Amino acid sequence: MNRPIKFLGLAASPRRNGNSTILLKEALRGAADAGADTELLLLNSYRFSGCLACDGCFKDGECVVNDDMQVIYKKILEADRLALAAPIFSMGLCSQAKAMIDRTQRFWSTRFILKRDVIPDKDRRPPRKGIFISVAGSGHKKVFDGALQVAKYFFLMLEAQFAGEYCYHEIDRKGDILNHPAILKEVYQAGYNLAGSTASLS
Numbered sequence: 297m298n299r300p301i302k303f304l305g306l307a308a309s310p311r312r313n314g315n316s317t318i319l320l321k322e323a324l325r326g327a328a329d330a331g332a333d334t335e336l337l338l339l340n341s342y343r344f345s346g347c348l349a350c351d352g353c354f355k356d357g358e359c360v361v362n363d364d365m366q367v368i369y370k371k372i373l374e375a376d377r378l379a380l381a382a383p384i385f386s387m388g389l390c391s392q393a394k395a396m397i398d399r400t401q402r403f404w405s406t407r408f409i410l411k412r413d414v415i416p417d418k419d420r421r422p423p424r425k426g427i428f429i430s431v432a433g434s435g436h437k438k439v440f441d442g443a444l445q446v447a448k449y450f451f452l453m454l455e456a457q458f459a460g461e462y463c464y465h466e467i468d469r470k471g472d473i474l475n476h477p478a479i480l481k482e483v484y485q486a487g488y489n490l491a492g493s494t495a496s497l498s
Contacts, residue, residue, distance in 0.1 A: 308393035326487030357406035433468030
């Protein structure tokens with residue numbers, strides 16, 4: 297029996313409809329038009345702490361902190377495609393994105409301490425893929441460098457191929473991105489392409 301692929305969008309902006317979230321919604325719209333089952337997850341609607349560096353996940357790959365990250369873990373593990381959208385704050389990822397990524401230390405532990413697959417049934421699923429979407433108020437040519445390294449590491453931990461970055465300078469005030477239809481179109485197409493090749497799975 298066929299099923300659509302699951303495409304999860306992780307919106308990390310502290311603004312409920314910030315510029316990076318608007319772009320993520322366009323990527324999800326493209327993915328839906330390609331036949332994917334899409335979900336938007338607003339990190340700021342969940343309550344979770346940063347990583348406590350307690351090494352509790354070294355035992356069995358599970359995070360011992362019982363908060364809203366447990367819900368987010370489940371959604372991340374079920375997804376076939378992932379899009380992380382986060383604005384740049386102080387030359388790096390916003391704190392909401394960084395806290396979530398730090399809490400995915402449990403997946404690093406599974407892979408590199410316990411030497412196990414994060415996705416046990418990956419042979420029966422499509423190769424996982426993910427993209428990174430970001431905006432920055434600055435025009436500095438290296439403003440995305442640090443965030444990109446962290447985003448790539450995030451997808452590595454999740455056994456997801458890094459499939460592209462969509463990063464845009466000098467987008468700062470709320471709603472600025474709406475003045476850039478070419479960017480909106482580019483990100484829509486990215487979502488469509490990421491979902492389109494395997495939008496129906498057996």
